[in-house]
Amino acid sequence: MATISPLRRRMIEDMSIRNLCPATQESYIRAVAKFSVYFGRSPARLGLEEVRRYQVHLVSEGIAWATLNQTVCALRFFYGVTLGLTDLPELISYARKSRKLPVVLSRQEVVRFLEAVPALKSRIALTTAYATGLRLSEVVALQVRDIDSERMLIRVERGKGGKQRQVMLSEQLLKILRAYWVRTRSRGWLFPGRDPRRPITRKMLSAACQAACEAAGLSKHVTVHTLRHSFATHLLESGTELRIIQVLLGHNHLSTTALYTQVAANILATTASPLDRLELNVISPA
Numbered sequence: 001m002a003t004i005s006p007l008r009r010r011m012i013e014d015m016s017i018r019n020l021c022p023a024t025q026e027s028y029i030r031a032v033a034k035f036s037v038y039f040g041r042s043p044a045r046l047g048l049e050e051v052r053r054y055q056v057h058l059v060s061e062g063i064a065w066a067t068l069n070q071t072v073c074a075l076r077f078f079y080g081v082t083l084g085l086t087d088l089p090e091l092i093s094y095a096r097k098s099r100k101l102p103v104v105l106s107r108q109e110v111v112r113f114l115e116a117v118p119a120l121k122s123r124i125a126l127t128t129a130y131a132t133g134l135r136l137s138e139v140v141a142l143q144v145r146d147i148d149s150e151r152m153l154i155r156v157e158r159g160k161g162g163k164q165r166q167v168m169l170s171e172q173l174l175k176i177l178r179a180y181w182v183r184t185r186s187r188g189w190l191f192p193g194r195d196p197r198r199p200i201t202r203k204m205l206s207a208a209c210q211a212a213c214e215a216a217g218l219s220k221h222v223t224v225h226t227l228r229h230s231f232a233t234h235l236l237e238s239g240t241e242l243r244i245i246q247v248l249l250g251h252n253h254l255s256t257t258a259l260y261t262q263v264a265a266n267i268l269a270t271t272a273s274p275l276d277r278l279e280l281n282v283i284s285p286a
Contacts, residue, residue, distance in 0.1 A: 032075065032078045044083060047088075058071065128142070132167045133227075165250050
Protein backbone atom coordinates (compact mmCIF):
# COMPACT_ATOMS: atom_id res chain seq x y z
CA MET A 1 0.00 0.00 0.00
CA ALA A 2 3.05 2.27 0.24
CA THR A 3 2.79 3.17 -3.43
CA ILE A 4 -0.65 4.80 -3.12
CA SER A 5 0.28 8.04 -1.36
CA PRO A 6 3.12 8.95 -3.77
CA LEU A 7 0.84 8.06 -6.67
CA ARG A 8 -1.95 10.27 -5.37
CA ARG A 9 0.51 13.09 -4.79
CA ARG A 10 1.97 12.76 -8.27
CA MET A 11 -1.41 12.75 -10.00
CA ILE A 12 -2.77 15.63 -7.94
CA GLU A 13 0.35 17.67 -8.73
CA ASP A 14 -0.33 17.08 -12.43
CA MET A 15 -1.91 20.32 -13.67
CA SER A 16 -3.97 18.47 -16.32
CA ILE A 17 -5.97 16.50 -13.78
CA ARG A 18 -7.02 19.73 -12.11
CA ASN A 19 -9.08 20.51 -15.19
CA LEU A 20 -11.27 17.51 -14.40
CA CYS A 21 -14.18 17.69 -11.98
CA PRO A 22 -13.36 16.51 -8.41
CA ALA A 23 -15.39 13.31 -8.77
CA THR A 24 -13.53 12.35 -11.95
CA GLN A 25 -10.18 13.19 -10.36
CA GLU A 26 -10.91 10.89 -7.44
CA SER A 27 -12.23 8.16 -9.75
CA TYR A 28 -9.06 8.25 -11.87
CA ILE A 29 -6.73 8.24 -8.85
CA ARG A 30 -8.63 5.33 -7.28
CA ALA A 31 -8.58 3.29 -10.50
CA VAL A 32 -4.84 3.77 -11.06
CA ALA A 33 -4.19 2.98 -7.38
CA LYS A 34 -6.07 -0.32 -7.67
CA PHE A 35 -4.04 -1.16 -10.77
CA SER A 36 -0.86 -0.43 -8.82
CA VAL A 37 -1.92 -2.49 -5.82
CA TYR A 38 -2.86 -5.47 -8.02
CA PHE A 39 0.74 -5.79 -9.22
CA GLY A 40 2.33 -4.49 -6.03
CA ARG A 41 4.40 -1.95 -7.93
CA SER A 42 4.26 1.70 -8.91
CA PRO A 43 2.21 2.07 -12.12
CA ALA A 44 5.11 4.05 -13.58
CA ARG A 45 7.02 0.75 -13.61
CA LEU A 46 4.17 -1.13 -15.30
CA GLY A 47 3.55 -1.21 -19.03
CA LEU A 48 1.07 -2.25 -21.70
CA GLU A 49 1.44 -5.97 -20.97
CA GLU A 50 0.42 -5.42 -17.35
CA VAL A 51 -2.48 -3.21 -18.43
CA ARG A 52 -3.83 -5.96 -20.64
CA ARG A 53 -3.39 -8.58 -17.95
CA TYR A 54 -5.27 -6.30 -15.56
CA GLN A 55 -8.10 -5.87 -18.05
CA VAL A 56 -8.42 -9.66 -18.36
CA HIS A 57 -8.47 -9.89 -14.56
CA LEU A 58 -11.27 -7.31 -14.30
CA VAL A 59 -13.34 -9.09 -16.94
CA SER A 60 -12.89 -12.41 -15.13
CA GLU A 61 -14.14 -10.72 -11.96
CA GLY A 62 -17.36 -9.79 -13.77
CA ILE A 63 -16.82 -6.05 -13.62
CA ALA A 64 -19.50 -3.94 -15.29
CA TRP A 65 -18.80 -2.73 -18.84
CA ALA A 66 -19.06 0.94 -17.83
CA THR A 67 -16.75 0.49 -14.83
CA LEU A 68 -14.18 -1.30 -16.97
CA ASN A 69 -14.11 1.58 -19.42
CA GLN A 70 -13.78 4.08 -16.57
CA THR A 71 -10.61 2.21 -15.59
CA VAL A 72 -9.40 2.36 -19.19
CA CYS A 73 -9.99 6.13 -19.22
CA ALA A 74 -7.99 6.51 -16.01
CA LEU A 75 -5.06 4.43 -17.28
CA ARG A 76 -5.02 6.20 -20.63
CA PHE A 77 -4.94 9.54 -18.81
CA PHE A 78 -2.22 8.39 -16.44
CA TYR A 79 0.12 7.09 -19.12
CA GLY A 80 -0.64 9.71 -21.75
CA VAL A 81 -0.88 12.84 -19.59
CA THR A 82 0.73 12.22 -16.23
CA LEU A 83 3.67 10.19 -17.58
CA GLY A 84 3.70 11.84 -21.00
CA LEU A 85 3.85 8.53 -22.91
CA THR A 86 1.75 9.83 -25.77
CA ASP A 87 1.89 6.66 -27.89
CA LEU A 88 0.70 4.28 -25.18
CA PRO A 89 -2.93 5.37 -24.56
CA GLU A 90 -4.08 4.43 -28.07
CA LEU A 91 -2.88 0.88 -27.41
CA ILE A 92 -5.10 0.56 -24.30
CA SER A 93 -8.37 -0.54 -25.84
CA TYR A 94 -11.84 0.18 -24.54
CA ALA A 95 -14.23 -2.68 -23.93
CA ARG A 96 -17.08 -3.05 -26.37
CA LYS A 97 -20.49 -3.35 -24.83
CA SER A 98 -21.97 -6.76 -25.42
CA ARG A 99 -24.91 -6.79 -27.78
CA LYS A 100 -28.15 -8.42 -26.85
CA LEU A 101 -29.89 -10.41 -29.54
CA PRO A 102 -32.85 -8.44 -30.94
CA VAL A 103 -36.43 -9.41 -30.23
CA VAL A 104 -37.98 -10.78 -33.43
CA LEU A 105 -41.60 -11.61 -34.19
CA SER A 106 -42.57 -14.63 -36.24
CA ARG A 107 -44.57 -13.98 -39.40
CA GLN A 108 -47.74 -15.12 -37.65
CA GLU A 109 -47.03 -12.77 -34.74
CA VAL A 110 -46.53 -9.87 -37.16
CA VAL A 111 -50.00 -10.52 -38.61
CA ARG A 112 -51.59 -10.71 -35.15
CA PHE A 113 -49.81 -7.56 -34.06
CA LEU A 114 -50.61 -5.38 -37.09
CA GLU A 115 -54.25 -6.44 -37.18
CA ALA A 116 -54.53 -5.48 -33.50
CA VAL A 117 -53.34 -1.87 -33.94
CA PRO A 118 -56.48 0.14 -33.04
CA ALA A 119 -56.27 3.30 -35.18
CA LEU A 120 -56.04 3.20 -38.99
CA LYS A 121 -53.24 5.75 -39.32
CA SER A 122 -51.06 4.01 -36.74
CA ARG A 123 -51.85 0.61 -38.26
CA ILE A 124 -50.74 1.72 -41.73
CA ALA A 125 -47.65 3.48 -40.35
CA LEU A 126 -46.59 0.35 -38.46
CA THR A 127 -47.34 -1.83 -41.48
CA THR A 128 -45.05 0.45 -43.47
CA ALA A 129 -42.38 0.09 -40.81
CA TYR A 130 -42.44 -3.70 -41.10
CA ALA A 131 -42.65 -3.68 -44.91
CA THR A 132 -39.63 -1.40 -45.28
CA GLY A 133 -37.53 -1.84 -42.15
CA LEU A 134 -37.60 1.89 -41.46
CA ARG A 135 -36.70 3.37 -38.09
CA LEU A 136 -39.37 5.11 -36.02
CA SER A 137 -37.96 8.54 -36.90
CA GLU A 138 -37.93 7.63 -40.60
CA VAL A 139 -41.52 6.39 -40.63
CA VAL A 140 -42.97 9.53 -39.06
CA ALA A 141 -40.94 11.73 -41.44
CA LEU A 142 -42.33 10.15 -44.62
CA GLN A 143 -44.12 12.45 -47.03
CA VAL A 144 -46.56 11.53 -49.76
CA ARG A 145 -44.03 12.57 -52.41
CA ASP A 146 -41.53 10.02 -51.04
CA ILE A 147 -43.64 7.17 -52.46
CA ASP A 148 -42.28 6.47 -55.95
CA SER A 149 -44.83 4.05 -57.42
CA GLU A 150 -43.25 4.12 -60.88
CA ARG A 151 -39.90 2.80 -59.67
CA MET A 152 -41.47 0.91 -56.73
CA LEU A 153 -39.21 2.65 -54.25
CA ILE A 154 -39.63 4.76 -51.13
CA ARG A 155 -37.20 7.63 -50.65
CA VAL A 156 -35.90 8.09 -47.12
CA GLU A 157 -34.96 11.75 -47.04
CA ARG A 158 -34.33 12.01 -43.30
CA GLY A 159 -32.38 8.90 -42.38
CA LYS A 160 -30.13 8.49 -39.37
CA GLY A 161 -27.29 10.99 -39.45
CA GLY A 162 -29.07 12.98 -42.17
CA LYS A 163 -28.34 10.29 -44.75
CA GLN A 164 -30.65 9.58 -47.66
CA ARG A 165 -31.41 6.14 -49.06
CA GLN A 166 -34.08 4.18 -50.88
CA VAL A 167 -36.01 1.12 -49.79
CA MET A 168 -38.32 -1.21 -51.66
CA LEU A 169 -42.01 -0.50 -52.13
CA SER A 170 -43.80 -3.82 -52.23
CA GLU A 171 -46.91 -4.37 -54.34
CA GLN A 172 -48.97 -5.13 -51.26
CA LEU A 173 -47.76 -2.06 -49.40
CA LEU A 174 -48.53 0.12 -52.42
CA LYS A 175 -52.12 -1.18 -52.48
CA ILE A 176 -52.44 -0.55 -48.75
CA LEU A 177 -51.05 2.99 -49.02
CA ARG A 178 -53.33 3.82 -51.97
CA ALA A 179 -56.41 2.62 -50.07
CA TYR A 180 -55.26 4.58 -47.03
CA TRP A 181 -54.72 7.72 -49.12
CA VAL A 182 -58.20 7.45 -50.68
CA ARG A 183 -59.68 7.49 -47.17
CA THR A 184 -57.46 10.20 -45.71
CA ARG A 185 -56.38 12.33 -48.70
CA SER A 186 -53.18 13.13 -46.85
CA ARG A 187 -51.13 16.00 -48.24
CA GLY A 188 -47.56 16.69 -47.26
CA TRP A 189 -46.92 14.26 -44.44
CA LEU A 190 -47.89 10.69 -45.23
CA PHE A 191 -48.92 10.20 -41.61
CA PRO A 192 -49.95 13.65 -40.35
CA GLY A 193 -50.54 14.37 -36.68
CA ARG A 194 -53.51 16.07 -35.10
CA ASP A 195 -52.06 19.25 -36.53
CA PRO A 196 -51.75 18.35 -40.24
CA ARG A 197 -48.76 20.67 -40.52
CA ARG A 198 -46.80 18.22 -38.38
CA PRO A 199 -46.28 14.46 -38.69
CA ILE A 200 -47.63 11.88 -36.30
CA THR A 201 -45.54 11.84 -33.14
CA ARG A 202 -43.15 9.10 -32.16
CA LYS A 203 -44.94 8.89 -28.82
CA MET A 204 -48.23 8.14 -30.53
CA LEU A 205 -46.75 5.29 -32.59
CA SER A 206 -44.98 3.88 -29.55
CA ALA A 207 -48.26 3.93 -27.61
CA ALA A 208 -49.99 2.19 -30.53
CA CYS A 209 -47.33 -0.53 -30.38
CA GLN A 210 -47.97 -1.13 -26.70
CA ALA A 211 -51.74 -1.24 -27.16
CA ALA A 212 -51.49 -3.65 -30.10
CA CYS A 213 -49.08 -5.91 -28.24
CA GLU A 214 -51.54 -6.24 -25.35
CA ALA A 215 -54.53 -6.68 -27.66
CA ALA A 216 -52.75 -9.40 -29.66
CA GLY A 217 -51.76 -11.22 -26.48
CA LEU A 218 -48.05 -11.20 -27.33
CA SER A 219 -45.61 -11.97 -24.53
CA LYS A 220 -42.79 -10.18 -26.34
CA HIS A 221 -42.14 -6.47 -25.84
CA VAL A 222 -42.85 -4.92 -29.25
CA THR A 223 -41.60 -1.54 -30.43
CA VAL A 224 -41.24 -0.05 -33.90
CA HIS A 225 -37.64 -1.25 -33.80
CA THR A 226 -38.93 -4.79 -33.22
CA LEU A 227 -40.65 -4.53 -36.61
CA ARG A 228 -37.34 -3.40 -38.13
CA HIS A 229 -35.57 -6.39 -36.57
CA SER A 230 -38.31 -8.70 -37.85
CA PHE A 231 -38.08 -7.21 -41.34
CA ALA A 232 -34.34 -7.88 -41.51
CA THR A 233 -34.59 -11.38 -40.05
CA HIS A 234 -37.43 -12.45 -42.34
CA LEU A 235 -35.53 -11.17 -45.39
CA LEU A 236 -32.48 -13.14 -44.31
CA GLU A 237 -34.56 -16.26 -43.78
CA SER A 238 -35.99 -15.82 -47.28
CA GLY A 239 -32.50 -15.90 -48.78
CA THR A 240 -31.82 -12.17 -49.26
CA GLU A 241 -28.10 -11.40 -49.25
CA LEU A 242 -26.75 -9.76 -46.13
CA ARG A 243 -25.21 -6.92 -48.15
CA ILE A 244 -28.63 -5.99 -49.60
CA ILE A 245 -30.19 -6.01 -46.13
CA GLN A 246 -27.38 -3.72 -44.96
CA VAL A 247 -28.25 -1.20 -47.68
CA LEU A 248 -31.98 -1.40 -46.96
CA LEU A 249 -31.45 -0.81 -43.24
CA GLY A 250 -28.93 1.98 -43.81
CA HIS A 251 -26.22 0.34 -41.69
CA ASN A 252 -22.71 1.74 -42.05
CA HIS A 253 -21.06 -1.56 -41.19
CA LEU A 254 -21.91 -5.07 -42.34
CA SER A 255 -21.00 -6.36 -38.87
CA THR A 256 -24.09 -4.58 -37.51
CA THR A 257 -26.35 -6.33 -40.01
CA ALA A 258 -24.62 -9.66 -39.38
CA LEU A 259 -26.22 -9.75 -35.92
CA TYR A 260 -29.42 -10.98 -37.60
CA THR A 261 -27.73 -14.21 -38.64
CA GLN A 262 -27.89 -15.16 -34.96
CA VAL A 263 -31.69 -14.95 -34.84
CA ALA A 264 -32.61 -16.23 -38.31
CA ALA A 265 -34.07 -19.50 -37.03
CA ASN A 266 -34.47 -21.44 -40.27
CA ILE A 267 -30.91 -20.61 -41.37
CA LEU A 268 -29.55 -21.93 -38.09
CA ALA A 269 -31.76 -25.00 -38.17
CA THR A 270 -31.01 -25.95 -41.78
CA THR A 271 -27.27 -25.31 -41.67
CA ALA A 272 -25.47 -28.63 -41.90
CA SER A 273 -22.98 -29.45 -39.20
CA PRO A 274 -19.55 -30.61 -40.43
CA LEU A 275 -20.29 -33.76 -38.42
CA ASP A 276 -22.87 -34.70 -41.06
CA ARG A 277 -20.11 -35.06 -43.63
CA LEU A 278 -18.22 -37.66 -41.63
CA GLU A 279 -18.65 -41.42 -41.80
CA LEU A 280 -18.36 -41.92 -38.08
CA ASN A 281 -19.25 -44.55 -35.53
CA VAL A 282 -18.65 -43.34 -32.00
CA ILE A 283 -21.04 -45.77 -30.29
CA SER A 284 -19.56 -49.20 -30.14
CA PRO A 285 -21.95 -52.18 -30.47
CA ALA A 286 -23.43 -53.33 -27.18
